[in-house]
Amino acid sequence: MYLTKEEEQILNGEAGETLRQAIEILVALGDIYGADGLIPIKSAQIAGVSYKTIGDAGLEWISDLEGQVKVPAILNPAGMDLEDWERLKISPEFAEKQKAIVQAYKKLGIRCECTCTPYTLEGFSVGYGDHLAWSESSAISYANSVIGARTNREGGPSALSAALLGKTANYGFHLEKNRVPEVSIGVEFPLKESDYGALGYVAGKIIGSRVPIFRLKNTPEKDELKALGAAMAASGAVALYHVEGVTPEACRLGFEEPEEKIIIERSQLDEVYESRGRAGKEPELITIGCPHCSAAELKKAAELLKGKTVSKETWIFTSRELANRYPEHIRTIEESGAKVVCDTCMVVSPATNSYSCVMVNSGKAFAYVPGMCGTESVYGNMEACVEEATGRKGKKAGGSY
Numbered sequence: 494m495y496l497t498k499e500e501e502q503i504l505n506g507e508a509g510e511t512l513r514q515a516i517e518i519l520v521a522l523g524d525i526y527g528a529d530g531l532i533p534i535k536s537a538q539i540a541g542v543s544y545k546t547i548g549d550a551g552l553e554w555i556s557d558l559e560g561q562v563k564v565p566a567i568l569n570p571a572g573m574d575l576e577d578w579e580r581l582k583i584s585p586e587f588a589e590k591q592k593a594i595v596q597a598y599k600k601l602g603i604r605c606e607c608t609c610t611p612y613t614l615e616g617f618s619v620g621y622g623d624h625l626a627w628s629e630s631s632a633i634s635y636a637n638s639v640i641g642a643r644t645n646r647e648g649g650p651s652a653l654s655a656a657l658l659g660k661t662a663n664y665g666f667h668l669e670k671n672r673v674p675e676v677s678i679g680v681e682f683p684l685k686e687s688d689y690g691a692l693g694y695v696a697g698k699i700i701g702s703r704v705p706i707f708r709l710k711n712t713p714e715k716d717e718l719k720a721l722g723a724a725m726a727a728s729g730a731v732a733l734y735h736v737e738g739v740t741p742e743a744c745r746l747g748f749e750e751p752e753e754k755i756i757i758e759r760s761q762l763d764e765v766y767e768s769r770g771r772a773g774k775e776p777e778l779i780t781i782g783c784p785h786c787s788a789a790e791l792k793k794a795a796e797l798l799k800g801k802t803v804s805k806e807t808w809i810f811t812s813r814e815l816a817n818r819y820p821e822h823i824r825t826i827e828e829s830g831a832k833v834v835c836d837t838c839m840v841v842s843p844a845t846n847s848y849s850c851v852m853v854n855s856g857k858a859f860a861y862v863p864g865m866c867g868t869e870s871v872y873g874n875m876e877a878c879v880e881e882a883t884g885r886k887g888k889k890a891g892g893s894y
């Protein structure tokens with residue numbers, strides 16, 4: 494891989510040990526994947542924040558780093574609400590380690606709002622064609638697919654290295670040739686809300702890490718695209734997808750039809766919703782907000798919960814910035830007894846581990862909660878989640894039938 498004179502000097506340790514390590518990581522990746530050089534990035538989003546996932550080894554590595562990031566950089570969710578960690582009964586020992594991790598990142602100049610939806614935040618703008626180094630898989634999928642920016646699936650350490658250098662290696666999804674659809678997915682029935690998470694869950698299992706182009710009957714909203722991409726990145730490893738007539742590259746570039754075509758049937762989505770019946774367990778906990786709730790999702794949760802009281806533990810995850818921006822929605826939600834929790838989520842918080850069955854409206858959480866929390870997951874739309882939380886049952890788990 495070609496390095497400029499300045500980059501060579503950094504690799505030789507002339508700019509200090511932190512930057513030497515950072516460039517070493519990027520050069521190693523670039524060499525493996527055939528990058529021609531390093532390119533400047535607009536921003537970094539850094540996963541590997543929860544003490545539950547990175548442990549003491551991660552804390553130690555980050556604490557040893559020195560210097561300042563060269564581009565705007567922001568953290569992924571941590572293992573707890575940083576302002577009110579006792580609310581989800583996090584232990585003081587965990588809280589102490591978690592605070593130390595966030596402090597270590599802060600020292601490097603990283604924004605410590607911990608969210609997987611940084612694209613909703615003021616002052617963290619990302620646009621079409623921007624090169625990024627993001628590392629949370631749903632954020633990557635959203636940036637690549639819905640915004641038309643360009644990022645690989647970075648790991649926490651490579652995203653942090655990229656932030657410190659302001660550069661990343663030029664390979665994979667930074668190159669136009671790798672952004673072309675490889676498989677077409679047809680859906681010949683209308684989809685609504687949580688159907689997109691169920692579709693992503695089903696599609697990701699089938700296509701693995703390939704780039705799909707969807708041909709849909711209706712035009713999805715941004716939050717529906719967020720749910721589709723998040724689920725596909727979890728049940729599979731999809732980092733970029735297109736939707737004909739909807740996503741920016743599909744609209745601007747007019748791709749050729751891929752040879753391989755898949756049709757997904759309503760019955761495949763119904764199977765996801767039927768997890769509720771298959772579980773053989775009652776959900777003890779209801780969680781909404783994977784990826785973190787948008788303003789529209791907070792509004793909808795508030796409308797559904799208004800005037801009701803939850804009889805089961807209910808957690809709604811969002812970024813602190815959005816929670817601060819919409820105090821009226823937060824008040825309405827919390828008057829029901831549900832908790833709005835910031836900086837964390839049902840997957841990376843240890844709090845979920847103490848329940849045996851959790852209900853979610855996210856294909857991604859449905860896929861990850863069992864493995865990462867040792868908790869069974871069942872799927873339903875937001876209405877069904879609120880019905881479960883408030884004890885007003887009687888409907889199906891929320892398929893849009």
Ligand SMILES: C[C@@](O)(CCOP(=O)(O)O)CC(=O)O
Binds near residue numbers: 540542546569570628
């Ligand atoms: C589950 C996930 O969203 C969050 C956990 O990752 P981490 O603790 O930020 O490394 C990771 C991912 O899908 O990229």
Ligand code: SF4
Binds near residue numbers: 569570783784785858
């Ligand atoms: S809320 Fe979901 S998408 Fe966001 S970090 Fe947690 S698991 Fe990932």
